[in-house]
Amino acid sequence: MRGTATLPASKSESNRVLILQALAGGGTLENLSDANDTQLMRRLLAHPEASVVDAEDAGTVMRFLTAYLAVTGRQVTLTGTARMCERPIGVLVDALRQLGAVIDYVDRQGYPPLRLRGWEPTESAPLQVRGDISSQFISALMMIGPLVPGGLQLQLTGHVGSRPYIQMTAELMRHFGADVEAGERTVRVGTRPYQPADYHVESDWSAASYWYSMVALAPSGSQVRLPGLRRQSLQGDQVVRHLMESLGVRTEFVADGVELHQLAPEERSSRVAMNFTDCPDLAQTIAVAAAATGVVVDMTGLESLRIKETDRIAALQTELAKVGATLTDIGDAVFQVKAADFRVADARIATYHDHRMAMAFAPLALRGPLTIDRPAVVRKSYPFFWEELRQAGFTLE
Numbered sequence: 001m002r003g004t005a006t007l008p009a010s011k012s013e014s015n016r017v018l019i020l021q022a023l024a025g026g027g028t029l030e031n032l033s034d035a036n037d038t039q040l041m042r043r044l045l046a047h048p049e050a051s052v053v054d055a056e057d058a059g060t061v062m063r064f065l066t067a068y069l070a071v072t073g074r075q076v077t078l079t080g081t082a083r084m085c086e087r088p089i090g091v092l093v094d095a096l097r098q099l100g101a102v103i104d105y106v107d108r109q110g111y112p113p114l115r116l117r118g119w120e121p122t123e124s125a126p127l128q129v130r131g132d133i134s135s136q137f138i139s140a141l142m143m144i145g146p147l148v149p150g151g152l153q154l155q156l157t158g159h160v161g162s163r164p165y166i167q168m169t170a171e172l173m174r175h176f177g178a179d180v181e182a183g184e185r186t187v188r189v190g191t192r193p194y195q196p197a198d199y200h201v202e203s204d205w206s207a208a209s210y211w212y213s214m215v216a217l218a219p220s221g222s223q224v225r226l227p228g229l230r231r232q233s234l235q236g237d238q239v240v241r242h243l244m245e246s247l248g249v250r251t252e253f254v255a256d257g258v259e260l261h262q263l264a265p266e267e268r269s270s271r272v273a274m275n276f277t278d279c280p281d282l283a284q285t286i287a288v289a290a291a292a293t294g295v296v297v298d299m300t301g302l303e304s305l306r307i308k309e310t311d312r313i314a315a316l317q318t319e320l321a322k323v324g325a326t327l328t329d330i331g332d333a334v335f336q337v338k339a340a341d342f343r344v345a346d347a348r349i350a351t352y353h354d355h356r357m358a359m360a361f362a363p364l365a366l367r368g369p370l371t372i373d374r375p376a377v378v379r380k381s382y383p384f385f386w387e388e389l390r391q392a393g394f395t396l397e
């Protein structure tokens with residue numbers, strides 16, 4: 001492999017700046033993601049009169065809009081796909097209720113759909129918010145912080161995951177003029193109002209991970225250029241560049257992005273430990289690439305994978321087995337990925353309505369033909385993924 005691949009823009013940055021722009025009342029956003037998650041957020045924000053808001057399968061849309069629509073006092077029902085209605089939201093609803101939002105559960109307590117019935121703002125005491133289910137609850141609350149009378153204070157409890165996403169929220173809020181501090185266990189947002197600001201969204205480091213995997217699996221001497229990534233990134237998934245060194249990929253920053261180079265096979269680790277608490281979206285890419293390169297990886301911090309687009313641990317276990325690899329719970333919250341008998345051999349990979357299952361397994365085509373079921377799932381974050389693969393030289397039917 002040699003050439004340049006186009007990445008989508010970061011959907012996490014895009015979906016934050018869309019909310020912040022709506023709250024600030026202006027600003028020009030450049031390079032917004034064409035991911036369905038972002039296009040959906042844009043459409044929903046543009047139709048404030050809707051009485052039903054369908055967040056589809058987009059976690060950030062569901063969580064960020066719940067907070068946004070609550071403080072803007074809207075009477076609206078928020079729903080999503082069947083899977084979205086199995087993804088928890090109780091922590092966020094509890095916190096919003098304490099801030100004066102009137103919210104009912106339509107069916108099951110703690111899960112969408114939700115009915116929002118207005119907001120009677122109250123000055124709030126510091127709120128205790130669990131950080132071990134989803135950081136999106138914390139980001140959602142932070143972004144409405146300036147609208148809370150007297151400001152917002154959160155005390156984070158439990159083992160806080162996905163921290164870089166909280167820091168991203170704080171940085172982007174500051175960019176739009178907010179007064180916010182996000183520490184280890186406390187978050188404080190002052191009442192200083194948002195100001196319109198312009199923002200250029202960076203390319204998506206989570207999407208870049210699939211190209212890292214392809215370079216790791218490609219014939220020796222392969223290299224790929226990925227424009228639009230920055231060394232100073234707000235995205236925690238930039239750590240892919242360190243994690244992938246163990247799997248044989250070196251990153252070089254160039255003027256307009258990065259260039260990925262394949263290292264000699266002897267420079268790969270044979271066994272390595274990696275913690276995904278701060279970068280859960282990289283876990284599937286790494287698990288599949290590790291299986292294919294024969295690196296044994298002891299993976300920790302996978303707890304949140306069970307409540308994402310699918311149960312990603314179970315999905316990985318089933319699909320890795322088809323290529324002769326295992327993901328085994330070896331105790332102490334460690335899942336070990338290992339390839340006893342790796343072979344692609346026309347495997348047929350199921351994707352479980354999860355874009356990352358499709359994209360994480362696609363690089364295996366470098367080791368033999370395979371079938372990926374329901375390829376259109378990639379539209380959630382990287383709609384032109386297959387087209388980029390074709391341009392890179394893959395044969396797709």
Ligand SMILES: O=C(O)C1=C[C@@H](OP(=O)(O)O)[C@@H](O)[C@H](O)C1
Pocket residue numbers: 011012013059060133134135136139161162165280281304
């Ligand atoms: O805030 C965000 O943009 C995201 C936070 C993470 O979710 P959790 O906080 O639920 O781990 C991540 O998995 C998701 O893809 C995007």
Ligand SMILES: C=C(OP(=O)(O)O)C(=O)O
Pocket residue numbers: 057058059060061281308309356381
């Ligand atoms: C978990 C993801 O997204 P979300 O939680 O926003 O649906 C993801 O993109 O991998």
